[in-house]
Amino acid sequence: MFRLLTLVITLVIPFSLSAVEQTRYISDNVYIYLHSGPGSQYKILGSISAGEQVNLLPESSDGYSKIVDTKGREGWVKTNFVSHKLSLKLTVPKLELQIKELKHSLAQSRKKEASFTDDLSKVKQQLSSEQKAKIVSDKKLTEAQAQLSEIKDDSRYQFWREGGMIAGLGLVLGLLMAYLPRPSRRSRTKW
DSSP: HHHHOOOOOOOHHHHHHSSSOOOOOSSSSOOEESSSSSSSOOOEEEEEEEOOEEEEEEETTTEEEEEETTTEEEEEEGGGGGSSSHHHHHHHHHHHHHHHHHHHHHHHHHHHHHHHHHHHHHHHHHHHHHHHHHHHHHHHHHHHHHHHHHHHHHHHHHHHHHHHHHHHHHHHHHHHHSSSOOOSOOOOOOO
8 A cells, every 4th residue: 555655655755846837937028920811821921020111001801901011012811910019019118218207306305305404403403593593582581571670669769769769868867967166146245
């Protein structure tokens, strides 16, 4: 039994390994035949590569269309091979160029973004320092306003103090003068 199982396994494994799907691609280097009439029974005038530009003439018959190729040859090809879309052969280089341009544009945008980010951080730092300076200036302004208010209050009271001192001095002088002896009106001279 073991021998039979071993024999079956050794026969099945090589075939199963070769049956595994492998990814492949069909080449773009294909071509179609240009016929002298509307059908495959007509003489082959040449071949046209896939993606080659052709001019479609208004005539068509039995699934074939009349065309003129880039070499100036006039002939018939199957209508399903003629497309109004640009071929991959021509589209891919254009798309590759667009990708290259977009990558370059993206790189430039990233450089600009980095520059703008640096500028933004510098502006934020400058704004922060300006805000700190404003806070300091506001403190100094508040202190200066308080000092000015104090000076104004002092100057108001200064006038009252000076006025009070003058009045008090005048009162004291007035009282002193009242008690000073008066000179007599007659002069007493003994001559």
